Amino acid sequence: MKIDLKELGKRIKLTRKGQDLTQEMLAEKAGVSQHYIYEIEAGRKAMSIHSFASLTTALDVSADYLLFGDGQRIFDVDTPAHHNNQLMEIAAELNPSQRDHVLEILEVMVPYIKN
Missing domain, CATH: 1.10.260.40 (lambda repressor-like DNA-binding domains)
Structure with missing residues (x-):
């Protein structure tokens, strides 16, 4: 395309x-x-x-x-893309080692949050 x-x-x-x-x-x-x-x-x-x-x-x-020209023109505040942008902004402020630690924390937390 x-x-x-x-x-x-x-x-x-x-x-x-x-x-x-x-x-x-x-x-x-x-x-x-x-x-x-x-x-x-x-x-x-x-x-x-x-x-x-x-x-x-x-x-x-x-x-x-x-x-x-299709799709949602303006994002709602609660869209996954908005959250992705927030996560990327936070991660951008961390060094690689700190990002690894955050990832480890999320891998442990996410299963508990889903329940």
């Missing part, structure tokens, strides 16, 4: 404007340059999966919506 970069760019632009964000503000939230946002919105630039994930997080929008 081929992604239509022009349509993807339009949806990013519409979502950004709907949230009263400038390209510069979105770029800062996503950790990319303002020119990169400009190129993406114009449909001239493809994104890495990392950049795409950063944009979906910065815009708080589903990947399905940006890619295909």
Whole structure:
């Protein structure tokens, strides 16, 4: 399946404007340059999966919506994707050894929480 970069760019632009964000503000939230946002919105630039994930997080929008125009446009606060983002943010602040310890703790805790 081929992604239509022009349509993807339009949806990013519409979502950004709907949230009263400038390209510069979105770029800062996503950790990319303002020119990169400009190129993406114009449909001239493809994104890495990392950049795409950063944009979906910065815009708080589903990947399905940006890619295909369907799916849930704005995430509910209680979606699994939101929780995944929170977990990733916490893990990013830890060194590899600390992440291993957290994983060990979760592996022990999850079976008890499920019951």
